[in-house]
Amino acid sequence: MGRKPRSEPYGAFRVRNQLTWPTRTIFSEDCQKAAARKAKMKLKTFACPPLPLGPNATTATSMSDDRVQFQLGSSPETGSNLDDGDSLLEPKETRKRKASPINTEQKRAKITNVGTSSDFHAALTMLDDPDDQCAREPIIYIDPAALSLAPTDEPSEFSQHALEKDAADLDGKPTTDDAPFANISMDKEMKAIAPSTSKIVTPEKEEIILPLRELDEEDEKQRLKMQVLISNFSQEQLNRYEAYRRSTFPKSAIRRLIQQYTGVSPGQQVVIAIAGLAKVFAGELIEEALDCQKAAEQTSEPLKPHHIRQAYYSLDRKGKLYPPKGSRKNPLF
Amino acid sequence: MDEEDDIFGSDLEDEEKKKEPMREEDKKFLFRRELRTMLYGFGDEKVPFDKTLETLEAIVIDYIKELCAKAMSVGKPERINLEDIHYLIRRDQKKSSRVKDLLSMSEELKKARRHFEQTKMNL
Numbered sequence: 001m002g003r004k005p006r007s008e009p010y011g012a013f014r015v016r017n018q019l020t021w022p023t024r025t026i027f028s029e030d031c032q033k034a035a036a037r038k039a040k041m042k043l044k045t046f047a048c049p050p051l052p053l054g055p056n057a058t059t060a061t062s063m064s065d066d067r068v069q070f071q072l073g074s075s076p077e078t079g080s081n082l083d084d085g086d087s088l089l090e091p092k093e094t095r096k097r098k099a100s101p102i103n104t105e106q107k108r109a110k111i112t113n114v115g116t117s118s119d120f121h122a123a124l125t126m127l128d129d130p131d132d133q134c135a136r137e138p139i140i141y142i143d144p145a146a147l148s149l150a151p152t153d154e155p156s157e158f159s160q161h162a163l164e165k166d167a168a169d170l171d172g173k174p175t176t177d178d179a180p181f182a183n184i185s186m187d188k189e190m191k192a193i194a195p196s197t198s199k200i201v202t203p204e205k206e207e208i209i210l211p212l213r214e215l216d217e218e219d220e221k222q223r224l225k226m227q228v229l230i231s232n233f234s235q236e237q238l239n240r241y242e243a244y245r246r247s248t249f250p251k252s253a254i255r256r257l258i259q260q261y262t263g264v265s266p267g268q269q270v271v272i273a274i275a276g277l278a279k280v281f282a283g284e285l286i287e288e289a290l291d292c293q294k295a296a297e298q299t300s301e302p303l304k305p306h307h308i309r310q311a312y313y314s315l316d317r318k319g320k321l322y323p324p325k326g327s328r329k330n331p332l333f
Numbered sequence: 334m335d336e337e338d339d340i341f342g343s344d345l346e347d348e349e350k351k352k353e354p355m356r357e358e359d360k361k362f363l364f365r366r367e368l369r370t371m372l373y374g375f376g377d378e379k380v381p382f383d384k385t386l387e388t389l390e391a392i393v394i395d396y397i398k399e400l401c402a403k404a405m406s407v408g409k410p411e412r413i414n415l416e417d418i419h420y421l422i423r424r425d426q427k428k429s430s431r432v433k434d435l436l437s438m439s440e441e442l443k444k445a446r447r448h449f450e451q452t453k454m455n456l
Contacts, residue, residue, distance in 0.1 A: 244374030253363045261398045276435040286375040302378040305388040
């Protein structure tokens with residue numbers, strides 16, 4: 001049937017200790033700092049690519065446009081320039097990878113999810129740096145379609161617009177409605193609106209932002225590492241990453257389930273929370289099952305039910321099933 | 334027996350799903366397609382076994398149900414509040430940070446959409 005044996009590269013997804021990437025480390029740190037990322041750090045990221053690619057940045061080939069990017073003209077050749085062993089994966093032949101424009105847009109949009117909240121803050125605080133380079137680059141502010149919150153079955157016109165903006169500027173093609181110029185004016189409008197809101201909440205924001213400034217250093221490092229990692233992915237890995245990021249339980253089904261079981265109709269945020277929890281739980285279960293399978297050295301086939309069951313009991317033993325099952329052991333003893 | 338309820342529910346709601354024609358089995362269970370994608374995303378093969386999906390789905394649905402049951406017993410009776418969820422999750426760092434992240438993202442999305450609507454109206 002053409003099932004390939006499991007090979008190293010996408011095993012790297014689950015090599016949690018070696019890569020800073022996967023679920024446990026990056027995600028939790030990401031979450032904690034997501035709401036308070038300082039815009040200036042991000043603007044720096046936009047303006048100056050993290051790698052010394054001064055001359056190369058301008059010679060961004062069309063292939064590099066197809067590559068996953070966080071900022072314009074940045075790091076097209078990360079694959080070749082980074083041999084510092086930061087990524088365990090050998091730099092794949094990323095230049096040979098051909099991606100259709102739609103896929104790249106989606107992926108680009110998807111990938112910028114990592115910096116979405118920071119982009120949003122970038123938009124809000126852009127009043128500080130009116131002539132910052134960022135003003136010219138219509139980076140996707142928020143792309144709802146990219147977030148696991150709002151998967152592909154909920155495209156909003158906002159995300160459409162964001163995708164079109166992206167297409168306009170990075171591929172040099174005219175968008176369906178307007179020239180890129182219109183997009184840029186839209187950005188200015190957004191910024192015009194943004195200052196008004198940020199003025200209102202500025203005092204609080206400053207209080208919040210100040211103590212977190214130190215954290216953003218490692219936050220940025222984290223993001224850069226992510227960028228590097230993702231830009232080195234092969235097609236297979238990108239597919240897998242996309243599946244990981246985009247998969248989510250449908251809110252309608254979850255709401256229905258909760259209603260059936262409890263008779264209470266839950267609020268929207270509750271449904272979002274539970275959907276996210278279910279996904280994290282499923283992820284823990286699957287990863288544990290894959291570990292069991294690896295230990296039993298049966299890695300040539302897909303997971304079997306007995307692996308899953310084994311994983312479930314193993315999680316139980318570790319006390320990770322706590323809500324809703326299992327007793328809460330005192331963490332001090 | 335719990336899956337019986339789900340089967341009826343999902344059959345009735347089938348027209349609402351605007352997705353590509355699903356396989357026959359997928360119509361009968363709540364989370365088949367999503368679980369398939371998740372399995373792939375978390376490291377399994379592209380085409381998982383059916384039995385694996387069944388087991389996984391049963392476990393996840395059970396998890397959700399137990400979570401809701403606990404949430405009901407905590408805090409306000411007969412209601413599921415966000416605070417209850419936070420309370421139940423607080424020991425699990427990964428999950429609690431994920432929930433916080435999701436909720437803050439949804440807030441930002443709402444704000445952004447509101448701004449977008451305003452700019453649209455102003456234009």
